[in-house]
Amino acid sequence: MKILSWFFCLLFFSSIDTYAQEGYPIPPFKSNTLFYIQHSEGHNTYVYEANMIDKQHLNANSPINNYRILYDKGGEIKPLTSIQQKFAYGIISKNLENNIVEFEIVSYKNQPLYLKVDKSGKPYVETTLNGHKFNLHRIFIKQKEGTSGLGTQVDYLLFYGIDHKGNKVREKLVP
Template structure:
């Protein structure tokens, strides 16, 4: 039992500190979530776009860009390869101010973009049967995989549960 508790503590510490030393993008009222990975500290950011007050843009409800922390910290659009094969989104309108999103690189993980009760944009997803209001995602890349053939060991989803309590869930691939 003692060994199990020690193992659990180290596993929890590893998961919580998976992004230790990684920069946090500047706060934004329209921030949905951001993605980081273990290969460098560059960050992929997803912000909501409104066409008018309290109405998400019907044509393009999400602004996706990257912050090049591994270089000079500049903000850049995604490259066409990043849009088509990795960090771009497939977006489907479900209802007024409700969209189903999925990353082009992991289409089976459905995300829902909507406005909360205070009219703030949020993205929710279900991981391990838990509903998460998403804040950030961390991707752990398999050693020896690069470029277009990148494979992942796991994905960590960070956010809050329905009661506002912080949580993280892991999908092992």
């Protein structure tokens, strides 16, 4: 019985990465990449990166850069539109202390995220969802069918990351 339970746990955790985004492109990873967002209505990807002033410190005035990769148009990289910045994928941030920034994605203001820099200078984003604290790697948004643009509605969001014990995490947020 233990072997069967172990097998199902292994199967579940090995499928976490592909559950929501099977067939979606993975954006290029850079040393300052924090996380990315994809949604069910296309393959375009929204990337968030730490804006570092040197190898150990965040830019206090503008700690996060974000942009979009238009995979539906050949992988072209573009800044967010002003509408995307204001209503969907932009951020609101405040510095808490040196190298710690609290921020929110403008469309999900009730989910605080924390940008931090570890002792080796690696930036990361930490959050707590459903009582589980973890480092965020990506978010998948399942949009309600038939909604788009400013009228977009969401069924749920899946947050993926790694907890402090090194375990893969997938937490669901239903707005």
